[in-house]
Amino acid sequence: MLSQSVLTAMNDQIKYxxxxxxxxxxxxxxxESLELPGAAAAMRQQSDEEMDHAMKFFDYINDRGSRVTLQALEQPQTNFASPLAAFEAALGHEQKVTGLINAIYAAAVQEKDFASQQFLDWFVSEQVEEEKSASLRVARWKMAEGHPGAMLLLDHEMAEGSEGAGE
Ligand SMILES: [Fe+2]
Ligand SMILES: [Fe+2]
Structure with missing residues (x-):
């Protein structure tokens, strides 16, 4: 069974x-509404990956003989000032998630919960990749802003998953 502090943090993480x-x-x-299908497909794939992350916590809590408690989600932001503004919001969210993963790790260290630390190691590395790719998107869309040709090129790259940012 997980300690209460680690369990609470992991149940919260499923929500995040x-x-x-x-x-x-x-x-x-x-x-999609801006006719940027490549960027839309990349963010849809990113969405799928986040659901996989949630399910990793779901399975791990069950594996440890503890109880998953799902929580209500908030309505996400639906409008953005520009594609750049959307990618900046994505980067901000990833930075927040990195802080949350670190906080769960700290709770696992405090509880001398070595299995949870090992489970969380994957997320620590994943967040390095997530922040790296989100930062690269922000930097590149910043360069392209106001230049339709450059934006179409970036959209095309995102369709092919060839942004050079890794997964
Ligand atoms: Fe995630
Ligand atoms: Fe993420």
């Missing part, structure tokens, strides 16, 4: 991962 999935799906809908 689904909240991220919801936000990225909302961004995908926004990008």
């Amino acid at each position: 991962e689904f909240q991220a999935a919801f936000l990225y799906l909302s961004m995908s809908a926004y990008l």
